[in-house]
Each structure stands twice: as C-alpha cells, then as structure tokens.
Amino acid sequence: MGWELVVKEKFSAAHYLEHYQGKCEHMHGHTFQVEVTLIGNNLDDSGISFDFTHVRERLREILPDHCLLNEVVPGSPSAENLARHFYRLLKEEYPVQSVMVWESENAGARYREDR
Numbered sequence: 001m002g003w004e005l006v007v008k009e010k011f012s013a014a015h016y017l018e019h020y021q022g023k024c025e026h027m028h029g030h031t032f033q034v035e036v037t038l039i040g041n042n043l044d045d046s047g048i049s050f051d052f053t054h055v056r057e058r059l060r061e062i063l064p065d066h067c068l069l070n071e072v073v074p075g076s077p078s079a080e081n082l083a084r085h086f087y088r089l090l091k092e093e094y095p096v097q098s099v100m101v102w103e104s105e106n107a108g109a110r111y112r113e114d115r
C-alpha cells in the first residue's frame with residue numbers, strides 16, 4: 001500500500017545509435033521527456049511523501065541537456081540505455097520505481113528492476 005509519485009522533465013540533446021543500421025545511425029536530436037516514478041509509503045505532516053521540487057531539481061541536474069549523449073551515457077544512447085542510466089543515478093538518493101524516457105510523443109522506454 002502506498003503512492004506512486006511521478007515527476008517529469010524535458011531535455012534536448014543529440015545522439016546517434018551505435019551498432020545500428022538505419023536512419024538513427026546518423027546524428028540527430030530529440031526533445032526527450034523523462035518520467036520518474038517514486039514509491040511513497042509514508043506522508044509527513046503536510047501530507048506529502050516527497051517534495052516534488054527537490055526531485056525535479058535533482059532530475060534537472062543529471063539530465064544532459066544540449067549534450068551529445070554518446071559522450072555522456074555508457075553504451076549506445078538509446079531510450080533504453082538512457083532510462084537505465086537515469087534510474088541508477090536517481091536510485092542513489094530516492095526510492096525510484098521506474099524511469100521512463102520518451103524519445104517522441106509516441107515512443108519511449110521504461111526501466112525498472114524487480115524487487
């Protein structure tokens with residue numbers, strides 16, 4: 001029993017897919033949308049389990065805005081690898097359940113680890 005809290009943020013960046021044949025092997029850009037889902041089991045006296053402001057600030061710090069993602073993310077910077085990368089960084093501080101990275105309005109990848 002508990003809450004799922006969702007924080008979203010956008011960033012713009014360039015990437016190309018490595019070991020891939022198709023149009024995405026060429027450098028191009030996206031405005032990515034990132035959705036972080038946290039687990040909240042308890043509420044404080046003000047009725048919240050996490051301060052969204054703090055989570056969003058931390059999220060903004062780690063998002064590689066206006067970067068070439070191939071230089072900052074381990075492996076080929078697919079939506080899948082980006083989601084896992086952000087998950088691991090945020091998990092150090094927050095009880096993250098999953099991270100979803102939308103590469104466009106219609107396509108994205110969610111990363112979670114079984115508990």
Ligand SMILES: [Zn+2]
Nearest residue numbers: 015024028030
């Ligand atoms: Zn792409």
